[in-house]
Amino acid sequence: MSLLNLVSMEKKEALRVFSTASALARAVGVTRSAVSQWPEKLTARVGDRVIAAALRSGINPEIFGPLPSTQGDTSSQAPGAGRESA
Template identity: 55%
Template sequence: MLISKQQAIRVFGSGANLGRAIGITRSAISQWPDRLDQRQTDLVIGAALRLGKLLPESYEILIKLSQVSNARPSTHRARPN
């Protein structure tokens, strides 16, 4: 699932805030395409999660689903010392 540049900017309030959150300049954000690729989407979502920003509802659902699947007991056994 990909997001638009406008959705990404809306999460952070401005292009400058988005740039600061992911470590690039506002000018670099302005050069992004209208539809972000997977790497850019991942950067935005990762920064939003790290900074406690609200994401679009569809992403909140995906995050909750991934947390449920990550909470399942592991079948991996620890090595004895």
């Protein structure tokens, strides 16, 4: 899974990264009970919180998988970037 594809993060993956539900709950700022109530397929919002907590904890983001290649993708450039001026 990539950092940009949070919708597909599963609870078991978040638990794998933090080892226990208690550690995950502390890192994200919720109770262990709240973590136990999360659905197996996490929402984008919860996935984002898990990623942010991992980054704050110093966990290498590569643990979630490689980022997708953006080579040749100009969608993130500012409007007009890459155009030659007249």
